[in-house]
Amino acid sequence: MNERLFHVSDMVINWSRQYSLWPMFFGLSCCFVEEAAVFTSRYDLARFGAEVLRPSPRQADLLITSGTIFKKVAPVVLRLYEQMAEPKWVISMGSCSNCGGMYDGYSVVQGIDQILPVDVYIPGCPPRPEAVEQGLLMLQRKIVQEERPTRSVLGLAGGCQGSQAPILADGRTKSRDPRGPGMQGTAIRGTSVSPPHFPESRSDLMWAPPPRAIHLSETDQTLARTLVARFGDDLQAASPVSDMPTYTVAPGRVKAVLRYLKNEANTRYARLDDLTVIDESARRDKARYPDYTMVYSLLAFDPPGRLRLKVPLHGKDPVIDTVTDLWPSANWYEREAFDLFGVRFDGHPNLQRLLMPHDWEGYPLRKNYPGRATEMAPYTLADARERQPLDGREFIRRAGAHQLILNVGPHHVSTHGLMRYVVALDGEEITELAMDIGYHHRSVEKIGERQTWHQFIPYTDRVDYLAGAANNLPYVLAVETLAGIRVPERAQCIRVLLSELFRLSNHLVWFATFAHDLGAMTPNFYTFRERELILDIVELITGGRLHPSWFRLGGVAADLPDGWKPAVDRLIQVFPQALVEYERLIRKNPIFKARTQGIGRITRAQAMEWGVTGPNLRACGLAWDLRKQFPYSGYENYDFEVPTAEGGDCYARYLVRVEEMRQSLGIIQQAAANMPAGRYVTDDYRYAVPRRADMLKDIESLIHHFITVTRGPKIPRGEAYAACEIPRGEQGYYVVSDGLGYAYRLRIRAPGFANVQVMPLMAEGETMADLIAIIGSLDYILPDIDR
Amino acid sequence: MKPIAPAAWSPWEPNILSLVVFGVMICLLIAVLLFLSIWLGEKKGGAEKSRAYESGIIPTGSARLRYPVPFFLVAIFFLIFDVEGAFIFTWGIAWEALGWAGWLQITFFIGMLLLGLVYIWRKGGLEWGPGRPRR
Numbered sequence: 001m002n003e004r005l006f007h008v009s010d011m012v013i014n015w016s017r018q019y020s021l022w023p024m025f026f027g028l029s030c031c032f033v034e035e036a037a038v039f040t041s042r043y044d045l046a047r048f049g050a051e052v053l054r055p056s057p058r059q060a061d062l063l064i065t066s067g068t069i070f071k072k073v074a075p076v077v078l079r080l081y082e083q084m085a086e087p088k089w090v091i092s093m094g095s096c097s098n099c100g101g102m103y104d105g106y107s108v109v110q111g112i113d114q115i116l117p118v119d120v121y122i123p124g125c126p127p128r129p130e131a132v133e134q135g136l137l138m139l140q141r142k143i144v145q146e147e148r149p150t151r152s153v154l155g156l157a158g159g160c161q162g163s164q165a166p167i168l169a170d171g172r173t174k175s176r177d178p179r180g181p182g183m184q185g186t187a188i189r190g191t192s193v194s195p196p197h198f199p200e201s202r203s204d205l206m207w208a209p210p211p212r213a214i215h216l217s218e219t220d221q222t223l224a225r226t227l228v229a230r231f232g233d234d235l236q237a238a239s240p241v242s243d244m245p246t247y248t249v250a251p252g253r254v255k256a257v258l259r260y261l262k263n264e265a266n267t268r269y270a271r272l273d274d275l276t277v278i279d280e281s282a283r284r285d286k287a288r289y290p291d292y293t294m295v296y297s298l299l300a301f302d303p304p305g306r307l308r309l310k311v312p313l314h315g316k317d318p319v320i321d322t323v324t325d326l327w328p329s330a331n332w333y334e335r336e337a338f339d340l341f342g343v344r345f346d347g348h349p350n351l352q353r354l355l356m357p358h359d360w361e362g363y364p365l366r367k368n369y370p371g372r373a374t375e376m377a378p379y380t381l382a383d384a385r386e387r388q389p390l391d392g393r394e395f396i397r398r399a400g401a402h403q404l405i406l407n408v409g410p411h412h413v414s415t416h417g418l419m420r421y422v423v424a425l426d427g428e429e430i431t432e433l434a435m436d437i438g439y440h441h442r443s444v445e446k447i448g449e450r451q452t453w454h455q456f457i458p459y460t461d462r463v464d465y466l467a468g469a470a471n472n473l474p475y476v477l478a479v480e481t482l483a484g485i486r487v488p489e490r491a492q493c494i495r496v497l498l499s500e501l502f503r504l505s506n507h508l509v510w511f512a513t514f515a516h517d518l519g520a521m522t523p524n525f526y527t528f529r530e531r532e533l534i535l536d537i538v539e540l541i542t543g544g545r546l547h548p549s550w551f552r553l554g555g556v557a558a559d560l561p562d563g564w565k566p567a568v569d570r571l572i573q574v575f576p577q578a579l580v581e582y583e584r585l586i587r588k589n590p591i592f593k594a595r596t597q598g599i600g601r602i603t604r605a606q607a608m609e610w611g612v613t614g615p616n617l618r619a620c621g622l623a624w625d626l627r628k629q630f631p632y633s634g635y636e637n638y639d640f641e642v643p644t645a646e647g648g649d650c651y652a653r654y655l656v657r658v659e660e661m662r663q664s665l666g667i668i669q670q671a672a673a674n675m676p677a678g679r680y681v682t683d684d685y686r687y688a689v690p691r692r693a694d695m696l697k698d699i700e701s702l703i704h705h706f707i708t709v710t711r712g713p714k715i716p717r718g719e720a721y722a723a724c725e726i727p728r729g730e731q732g733y734y735v736v737s738d739g740l741g742y743a744y745r746l747r748i749r750a751p752g753f754a755n756v757q758v759m760p761l762m763a764e765g766e767t768m769a770d771l772i773a774i775i776g777s778l779d780y781i782l783p784d785i786d787r
Numbered sequence: 788m789k790p791i792a793p794a795a796w797s798p799w800e801p802n803i804l805s806l807v808v809f810g811v812m813i814c815l816l817i818a819v820l821l822f823l824s825i826w827l828g829e830k831k832g833g834a835e836k837s838r839a840y841e842s843g844i845i846p847t848g849s850a851r852l853r854y855p856v857p858f859f860l861v862a863i864f865f866l867i868f869d870v871e872g873a874f875i876f877t878w879g880i881a882w883e884a885l886g887w888a889g890w891l892q893i894t895f896f897i898g899m900l901l902l903g904l905v906y907i908w909r910k911g912g913l914e915w916g917p918g919r920p921r922r
Contacts, residue, residue, distance in 0.1 A: 056840055076843035079835050086829035153827045161829070392847035402853045411843035420844065427855035 006150040013149045018140040019049030021089070024060035025413050026080065028067025029440060029783060030465035030546055031094035031126040033509070035066045040528035043129040048136055055413045057083040062139070064132075065116070068096035069109040071379055071387070072357045073418050073439040076410050078115055078384040087149070087162030091135050092118045095125045100176070102458065104372045105443030106364045107356070109379040110176040117165040126546055170378035177374060203714040203740045206707075208686070211718035211737075212484030213240030219267060219303065220245045226265070231257060242482050243720045244306040254296070254311045255321050261298060262326060267305055269298035271611050272323070273723075274732065274749040275333035277313075277341040282367040284738060290314050292343060296323075297721065297734070297749070301608065301622075304629040308721070313343065322348040329610040332757050340365040340445075355438035355786055358390045364446060371446045395422040395434035403431060406768075410439045414517050414772045417782030419756075421771070428767040433760045440782035448746030452712025453479055453553060454689060456746070460733075461547035463748060464784040466509055467727050468538065469495075470502040472551035474724040477632055478733040479553055482720035485687050490678040491555035492634040497568075497671040498538070498550060499633075499724075500664045504575070505534045506727035507661050510779045514654065515586050517776035518595050523585050530578050537567045553713070554688035555681030568672045575665055583658060596650035600762040600774035603648060610761075611754035614729025615660060616778060618644045619652035626725040633724075638667050650777035657779070687713045712741025721749075728752060728779055752784035860912055871900050 027035065038045045045051055054060040057080045069077060081090070092112050095101030098121050100110035112118060119142055122135040151159025168174040175181035216224065224237050224245060234253040238246040249257050261269040274297040280289035290312035298307045313320060322345040323330045334345045335354040342363035345351055353360060362369055370376055392405045404425045409415035418439035424432040444463060448456050460475045461468055473495055480487060487495075508527040515523040535545045541564055542548035542557070550557050586592045602612070604620040617624055625642040627635040643659035645652035682688050685704040694701040707713065717739040723732030729751025738744035755778055763771050839846050878885065878893045885892075907913060 058840060079838075079845075080843050082833065082835035083838070083840055086831050152829065389844055392844065402855070404850065404852055405847040407842045407844040407846070409842050415842075420842070427857055 006148070009150045010148050011144075013153065014144045014147055017147075017149075018143045021050040021062045021136070021139070022052065022054050022060045022085075023050055023062040023064050024057055024080070024084065025053035025055045026063065026066070026411055028065060028069065028073070028077075028418060029096070029442075030462055031066035031097070033465060033546060034126045034129050035064060035093060035132055037528065037532075038129045038132045040532075041525055042529070042532050043133065045133065045136070048133060048140070050136055057081075058085060061085050061088045062091065063088065063116075064091045064093050064135075065097045065112045066093040066126075068094075068101070068103055068440070068442060069112050069115075070418070070439055070441060071107055071109055071383075072389070072441065073410055074109050074115055074379065074384045075388050076439075077112070078381075080411055081116055087152075089119045089139055089143075090116050090163050091120045091122060091139055093122045093132065093135065094127055095123065098123065100178075100373060101125055103442050103447070104178050104374055105447055106370060106373055106376060107441045107443045108373055110170075110373050111168070111174065113165070113168045113174065114170070114379055115167065115381050115384045117163040117167055119163050119165060128545065167381055169380070176378060201740055202711060206714050208714045208716050208739070209484070211240075211482050211716040211720075212242045214242065216241075216245055219305065220307075223265060223267060223307075227257070227260075230260065238310070242484075242718050243722070244308055246308040246310060246719075248310045248312065251294075251311050251313060251320055254294075254309060255323060255326070257309060258296065258298075258323055258326055261307065267300045267303065269300045269305075269307055270608055271299040271301070272327040272329055272333070273297040273299040273306070273611065273730075274734065274747070275323070275330055275337065276734070276747045277337045277343050277365075278736060278745045279341060279365065279367045283744070291316070292318055292341065294320060294337075294343070295734070295747075297732075301624065306630075306721070317342050317344060319344045319346055321346050324348055327609065327611075329754060329757060332753065339363070342366065353438075355441040357387060357438070359387060364443065369446075371443075371450055389420070389436065392422045395436060396424045396432055397434075398424070398432055400424075400426070400431070402426065408771070414775060416513065416775060416780065419780075419782055419785070421759075423768065423771065425768060428769070430763055430766055430768060430771060433763045433771070435756065435759060437756070438786050440786040442783055442787065444783075444787045445746055445748060448743050450742060452741045453687075453715055453743070454708060454712060456743070457551065458547065458549040461549050462783060463750070463787060464726060464728060464731065464752075464781050465546060466502075466506045466781055468498075468502045468505070468544075468546055469542070469548050469550045470499040470506075470724070470726045471731065472549065473499055473633065474722050474726070474731050475733045475735075476551045476553055477722035477724065478720050478735045479687075479715060481722050482718050482735060482737060483553075483687055483715050485554045485684060486682055487555055487633075488679040488682060489634065489676045491680050491682075493671050493675050494541075494556050494560060494680065495551060495633050496635065496638070497668060497675075498541070498548070498556075499726075500667045500671070501534050501538060503664045503727045504661055504668075505531050505538075507657050507664075508534070510657060510727075511582060514776035514779070515592075517772050518586075518592060520586050520589070520592065523582055526578070526582055526585070530575060533571055533574070537564070537571060540564060540567055552681060552689055554684060555679070557681075557689075559680045560675070565672060568668065572665060572669050572672070576662070579658070579661055587658075593651065595769075595773050596654060596777065598647075599650045599766060599770045600777060601647065601649045602758060602762050606758065606761060607648065610758045612729075612758055613751045613754065614725065614727070615656045616653055616729065616755050618642065619656045620648040621646045626723055626730055630723070632722070638670050640664075640667050650773050653777040653779075687715070714739060714741060715743075723749065726751070728781065728784060729755060731784070748787050750784045750787060752780040752782075756780050756785055857915065861915075864907065864912065867903070868900070871897075 037043060061084060063081055063084060092098050096103055097112045100108050120135050120138045122131050124131050147161050148159045149161040152161045170176050177183050227235055231253060234250040235257060236248045238248060276295050278293040278295065280291060280293055283289045292313040294311040294313060296309040322334055332354060334348055335352060337343050338345060338351055339353045339356050340363055392407050396405055406423045406425055408421040408423055410418040410420045420436040420439060422434040422436060423430055444459055447459060457472055460471045464471050508531045512524040512527040538548060539545055541560060542550040602620060604622055607617050607620045621644050623642045623644050628642055640663045643656050643663060645655040681691060685701055689708050690701040690705045695705040715737040717737055719736045721732055721734040723730050731751055732749035734747040735743050736745040762774050874896060875893065878889060882889060
């Protein structure tokens with residue numbers, strides 16, 4: 001009798017629960033963008049009874065782990081789960097969360113099920129919004145079919161509710177082997193077959209043309225003569241070079257050279273564009289290289305120019321002078337070099353780990369460090385309990401007795417990703433702001449050293465997951481620059497078309513989230529409507545939404561499909577009116593203006609010195625845009641303006657981005673109207689993936705196809721840097737080749753890294769509420785900062 | 788507008804019983820709801836569950852700090868100027884009965900409050916937000 005009653009009450013409770021699930025607002029990475037799209041009008045999750053994302057774990061009973069689980073953030077995920085209301089469920093969303101996905105890297109947990117019980121897995125990278133809905137429906141079915149809550153509710157023995165799945169352990173209940181279980185006997189490709197373990201390569205049997213060589217301009221030659229005259233034997237100009245003037249400088253003199261270039265040279269190299277290290281220990285021609293090479297990339301604004309300094313370092317743990325006194329922006333760059341390579345900087349104000357957790361051992365980007373997570377011990381529940389993030393007080397240097405030290409992030413609605421701000425508050429005023437980054441460090445640069453040149457393209461999409469194909473461009477440009485690959489005009493035009501579509505799509509998400517941060521929710525629903533329109537075009541052309549991985553060395557993956565033109569035309573037709581509509585929602589709103597005008601100010605001089613790029617730089621009144629200053633992919637043939645604004649505050653950044661959308665639309669219109677005929681990929685099949693028709697027809701193409709997709713095309717020894725104006729600023733790829741099918745070193749110069757480092761200048765002295773406005777106006781994204 | 792004749796008013800018959808019944812029902816309902824959620828809700832303790840939520844990080848220090856003075860000032864000013872409303876509304880309802888004498892008194896009262904407001908304003912008591920001037 002009791003059992004029959006319980007059965008009825010089980011049904012009632014389960015029915016009620018399945019339609020009132022409360023997901024927590026917690027995005028880990030790319031997947032969350034698709035999860036967020038589910039809540040907007042087209043996908044409308046409200047129909048299924050889980051419509052409101054709760055910002056606090058106390059109010060939520062459904063955790064959707066949407067994205068990569070990083071070792072640094074895993075303790076936080078576990079805590080959030082434990083703080084959630086009972087009973088609770090977990091949906092693991094996306095390949096990364098399911099098993100590590102394509103990020104088999106040292107910093108990534110290979111599956112959330114190693115630390116949390118999982119009810120439903122949603123496959124995909126990222127899963128489409130429909131897949132998220134399917135996942136929710138599967139969870140609802142699981143609740144109805146498998147749970148017997150009455151006994152648990154009444155406190156009786158038996159019965160079950162919430163997640164009951166076991167936590168899995170590597171080797172016993174799960175296999176972390178990316179090829180699946182049962183392959184233990186065979187070494188994973190990319191470990192034992194890549195340097196430093198593997199001394200010979202079939203690539204050496206293959207002839208390849210020498211790297212591209214450029215002629216230096218008159219200005220560069222004059223500078224070279226002056227430098228050689230001034231610094232004598234301590235400085236040698238490299239020749240030939242593929243991309244920019246390059247000098248090798250003795251470690252003792254590098255600071256003098258940098259100071260001269262910044263303050264005295266005819267062309268002032270005012271910005272430290274990038275600073276990184278190459279571990280030379282796995283070079284196949286070891287005698288020609290030092291132990292480490294420091295690389296400084298400089299940029300001059302007037303006339304626009306670039307320059308690279310390379311400094312040979314010797315010893316196991318080399319030491320070099322800091323340049324933080326010349327460029328304050330070097331602070332984070334040097335900390336990163338210390339963190340990942342173990343190079344020490346004499347005189348650095350705060351030489352701590354930056355990206356890796358404070359208790360991490362070893363220097364991951366050294367060649368003798370295991371690249372794959374699956375080569376390391378599995379991450380377990382015990383690790384997630386022990387390896388807690390550093391206490392907030394460790395970050396605050398001038399803490400007074402009455403100050404409140406508050407952690408904002410890594411789980412916070414307004415930090416736009418896994419970013420942790422540690423704020424010292426006096427009342428509402430921010431007296432000190434510190435940042436803890438690295439919660440989203442995906443070990444991409446290390447992965448770049450084992451994936452072949454083509455295999456790495458999908459990783460570039462995910463570096464800035466809202467800019468999709470626009471990310472592919474700097475990478476393929478860098479490799480094309482090094483190897484001297486010529487890209488057909490049609491391919492260049494398709495690249496521009498897609499890059500600009502993604503700029504629109506990115507700025508729409510920015511518009512929605514920025515307005516939302518300031519309390520205006522409505523724009524969200526409108527901008528996501530047009531964003532879907534853009535993603536439809538992207539999907540029509542590429543077959544993907546967020547991460548099309550569409551560009552290839554020497555072109556793009558396939559030709560434009562039938563029907564692309566009407567779709568683009570429709571966007572061009574409806575978008576201007578939509579933009580007017582969004583603007584009407586907030587631009588003249590007095591609250592919006594009060595929250596943004598004069599808030600988060602940064603001067604033009606500060607922005608230039610700190611390496612701030614993109615719309616954030618242009619909002620300081622400087623018309624600096626790589627598409628104009630260093631035109632690439634045929635941008636010089638398009639008619640467009642570089643919008644700027646004065647003031648450098650949140651409102652100025654808003655104005656610039658909105659105007660950029662108009663300009664982007666203009667470029668899309670021109671690209672669509674003047675799409676040239678011709679090939680979509682180069683006919684130089686030494687590097688490119690041949691067209692399928694050719695591959696099936698002639699043996700030459702077949703051989704190239706085979707080599708390119710198996711061991712990768714042989715890119716000649718050398719180095720090249722290429723940077724593009726992606727929606728968030730200047731993203732650059734520095735590729736170093738040792739003449740193999742994959743990069744020897746791959747470095748990403750990320751706009752977010754530099755843009756976010758200036759945050760204390762903007763936010764200290766403002767109120768706590770202003771910090772949220774400033775975060776929204778900067779428009780950063782975490783994988784772009786942490787990589 | 789013509790005044791409504793008292794005969795047309797609905798009769799007001801004060802009855803304490805209905806109020807008591809209403810009160811008891813309210814108390815019962817609250818008790819039942821609280822009891823059900825305590826009885827049926829799943830309770831799991833643990834260190835993490837009882838820790839304060841702070842973006843997923845273990846909080847630093849205590850939240851029981853000495854409060855900055857501006858918060859207190861705002862509370863006090865609110866009290867002062869809120870009490871003003873209580874007097875003015877009462878006067879507004881009875882202004883016919885109080886006549887010119889009442890008008891003079893309330894004018895004096897409002898005038899004094901205005902002087903107080905000017906004083907606070909001049910002293911910078913209404914300045915809110917970051918201490919140092921905006922860049």
